[in-house]
Amino acid sequence: MLVLVALPMVMRNPYYLGIMVFMGIYSLITIGLSLLMGYAGQISLGHAAFFATGAYTSGILTTKAHLSPLPAFLAAIVLTACIAFLIGIPTLRLKGHYLAMATLGFGQIVYVALNASVDFTGGPSGFGEIPRIALGNLVVESQLARYCLVWALVVIVLLFSLNLIHSRVGRALRSIHSSELAANAMGVNTSKYKIQVFVLSAIYASIAGSLYAHFVTFISPGSFDLEFSILLVTMVVVGGMANVWGALLGTVLLTLLPEFLRGFKDYDILIYGSTLLLIMIFMPEGLFGLVKKLRSVRGRM
Amino acid sequence: MSKLNSKWMGLFCLSMFLLMLISGCAKEKKAYKIGALFAITGPASWLGEPEKKTVEMIVEEINAAGGINGQPLDLIIEDTVGDETRTVNAVNKLIEKDKVLAIIGPSRSGTTMAIIPIVEKAEVPLVSCAAAEAIVSPVAERHWVFKTPQKDTDAVIRIYEHMQDKGIAKIALITGTTGFGDQGRKQLKKYAEKMGITIVADETYGPGDTDMTPQLTKIRRTDAQAIVNWSIVPAQSIVPKNMRQLGMTIPLYQSHGFGNVKYAAAAGEAGEGIIFPAGRLLIADVLPEDHPQKRLLTEYKKAYEERYKEPVSTFGGHAYDALKLVIEALQKAGPDRTKIRDELENIEGFVGTGGIFNFSPEDHNGLTKEAFEMLTVREGNFTLPE
Numbered sequence: 001m002l003v004l005v006a007l008p009m010v011m012r013n014p015y016y017l018g019i020m021v022f023m024g025i026y027s028l029i030t031i032g033l034s035l036l037m038g039y040a041g042q043i044s045l046g047h048a049a050f051f052a053t054g055a056y057t058s059g060i061l062t063t064k065a066h067l068s069p070l071p072a073f074l075a076a077i078v079l080t081a082c083i084a085f086l087i088g089i090p091t092l093r094l095k096g097h098y099l100a101m102a103t104l105g106f107g108q109i110v111y112v113a114l115n116a117s118v119d120f121t122g123g124p125s126g127f128g129e130i131p132r133i134a135l136g137n138l139v140v141e142s143q144l145a146r147y148c149l150v151w152a153l154v155v156i157v158l159l160f161s162l163n164l165i166h167s168r169v170g171r172a173l174r175s176i177h178s179s180e181l182a183a184n185a186m187g188v189n190t191s192k193y194k195i196q197v198f199v200l201s202a203i204y205a206s207i208a209g210s211l212y213a214h215f216v217t218f219i220s221p222g223s224f225d226l227e228f229s230i231l232l233v234t235m236v237v238v239g240g241m242a243n244v245w246g247a248l249l250g251t252v253l254l255t256l257l258p259e260f261l262r263g264f265k266d267y268d269i270l271i272y273g274s275t276l277l278l279i280m281i282f283m284p285e286g287l288f289g290l291v292k293k294l295r296s297v298r299g300r301m
Numbered sequence: 302m303s304k305l306n307s308k309w310m311g312l313f314c315l316s317m318f319l320l321m322l323i324s325g326c327a328k329e330k331k332a333y334k335i336g337a338l339f340a341i342t343g344p345a346s347w348l349g350e351p352e353k354k355t356v357e358m359i360v361e362e363i364n365a366a367g368g369i370n371g372q373p374l375d376l377i378i379e380d381t382v383g384d385e386t387r388t389v390n391a392v393n394k395l396i397e398k399d400k401v402l403a404i405i406g407p408s409r410s411g412t413t414m415a416i417i418p419i420v421e422k423a424e425v426p427l428v429s430c431a432a433a434e435a436i437v438s439p440v441a442e443r444h445w446v447f448k449t450p451q452k453d454t455d456a457v458i459r460i461y462e463h464m465q466d467k468g469i470a471k472i473a474l475i476t477g478t479t480g481f482g483d484q485g486r487k488q489l490k491k492y493a494e495k496m497g498i499t500i501v502a503d504e505t506y507g508p509g510d511t512d513m514t515p516q517l518t519k520i521r522r523t524d525a526q527a528i529v530n531w532s533i534v535p536a537q538s539i540v541p542k543n544m545r546q547l548g549m550t551i552p553l554y555q556s557h558g559f560g561n562v563k564y565a566a567a568a569g570e571a572g573e574g575i576i577f578p579a580g581r582l583l584i585a586d587v588l589p590e591d592h593p594q595k596r597l598l599t600e601y602k603k604a605y606e607e608r609y610k611e612p613v614s615t616f617g618g619h620a621y622d623a624l625k626l627v628i629e630a631l632q633k634a635g636p637d638r639t640k641i642r643d644e645l646e647n648i649e650g651f652v653g654t655g656g657i658f659n660f661s662p663e664d665h666n667g668l669t670k671e672a673f674e675m676l677t678v679r680e681g682n683f684t685l686p687e
Contacts, residue, residue, distance in 0.1 A: 015397035125480040218415045
């Protein structure tokens with residue numbers, strides 16, 4: 001928390017703040033994904049689609065229907081939640097590879113739909129001039145204002161998620177992760193919990209999407225492709241699936257790394273790839289696994 | 302514990318070494334800084350790669366010749382990966398951290414559209430290498446934005462004029478679902494009626510598609526006299542192949558996105574006779590001696606092909622024009638963003654690879670339909686039709 005408040009005071013350059021803003025947007029999604037993957041044990045390769053639903057609903061409602069950003073933002077959440085609920089009912093009955101395939105397919109369908117409905121979404125060229133978020137006369141335009149808004153939301157989402165984990169629901173989710181059969185036998189309504197957490201993670205992604213649309217003010221399907229879904233899952237896995245903080249760590253690393261590597265010109269991909277490899281080989285539990293290990297080492301000393 | 306330690310010591314040393322490398326890079330001489338954003342890797346690398354190679358070549362030449370007004374030129378090239386978020390971060394870096402005087406690129410229309418609000422607000426001149434017309438129109442809202450590739454509408458008009466000459470009145474469209482293909486489809490439909498052309502079929506394909514037989518079968522059932530295949534991705538070379546397999550012999554028109562000889566090679570024999578509009582770079586060798594672009598085009602082509610051992614493409618040419626235009630403005634204006642923009646807008650009669658540029662407050666592209674020449678493919682090479 002303290003770091004969050006102190007950062008913009010030290011780091012005045014809008015370039016760095018801009019990276020932090022994207023980091024915040026991604027964090028919103030990965031926190032939700034980590035609930036789904038790490039706690040409930042369900043994989044989703046289609047979260048870019050929920051991110052897109054949020055972004056496009058906000059974008060279309062504010063530019064074409066001239067709604068102000070806040071109601072559009074809420075409409076996006078409701079719409080995304082409904083879609084996630086409907087998609088969740090059939091797909092969450094699947095397990096393992098089949099669930100991955102089904103969510104991947106859903107992501108592709110949304111991607112193709114965004115490309116094909118030219119009149120509605122602007123097709124492959126996308127559309128721009130999405131208004132910025134404004135509360136009365138206060139327009140969220142500077143990187144600092146964006147930074148504050150995004151990270152305030154991240155903190156809220158994080159607190160809510162941590163609360164959830166330590167509640168009855170959280171325990172139920174973890175029981176599903178360990179053994180769905182056993183959880184069922186113990187009287188946990190597994191399918192209900194699975195859908196709930198799936199919808200919740202979709203809502204987080206939708207919030208992130210709305211923010212993205214208002215910040216960048218231009219959206220096109222290219223930003224919501226399969227590659228982005230995979231990047232999100234990678235962030236969660238690299239950070240450490242078993243923990244929400246791990247997801248945050250992974251997001252921080254994978255957002256900063258490409259920017260940090262800009263200094264290396266042509267070698268950036270090489271170093272990026274080998275860093276990921278090293279992490280996966282030496283830290284199968286992700287970055288958070290390392291933190292835990294270090295703690296226990298210090299404890300023994 | 303000791304095993305763990307040595308592993309982490311190793312990683313720690315590695316990261317310290319990397320950090321030192323970076324801080325080493327950060328110290329630079331005082332020079333004119335220009336930023337460049339190209340999709341060097343990722344799905345549009347066939348655009349960014351020749352662009353990057355071209356500008357690196359120019360910078361070396363300029364600095365070897367003593368720089369601009371005696372100052373060395375420092376071109377900071379960033380990879381956008383063809384992705385909008387990455388491009389936004391990169392443009393913020395160029396503006397806020399490197400404090401560049403002007404920016405050339407990005408390679409793609411989508412990434413350009415994403416950063417227009419940023420450069421307009423930061424008041425940094427941008428010369429884009431992407432095609433879409435929306436980049437420079439409405440010009441009142443694009444005070445700081447210019448672009449070097451020719452206009453889509455001019456390509457459409459040249460294609461339709463060629464059809465009128467050949468007595469073609471009914472055509473079928475097949476376009477790629479990328480920003481480039483989508484813009485082309487819109488312009489083709491917009492100008493068809495005005496120029497007496499009827500569109501009898503309107504099909505699309507994805508950039509990753511490997512077979513267009515279903516779309517072409519539908520087109521075959523219509524009475525189309527010609528097909529326009531408007532796309533910029535490698536998949537466009539599959540259309541002529543599929544047409545041949547289906548025994549379709551009607552003429553095939555392509556867009557200026559066909560301007561890479563590799564695409565003709567990919568189509569093989571089926572590519573023979575394709576007609577498309579393009580800048581004159583691809584036919585530099587057969588251009589008449591007295592053409593104003595002749596010298597520049599042959600020089601650029603020779604230098605590029607000798608250095609990189611690969612054929613030039615019009616995309617590298619767009620970056621060539623963008624950088625040369627910025628340098629021209631910088632020479633006159635000195636290191637001042639506002640003055641560079643004003644000088645860019647005043648450039649007239651500038652001979653580039655894409656045509657003769659005449660910028661004005663009403664036109665931030667500066668090219669006319671004369672910048673295009675209708676070309677055809679003969680024996681795997683681009684040439685003028687007979």
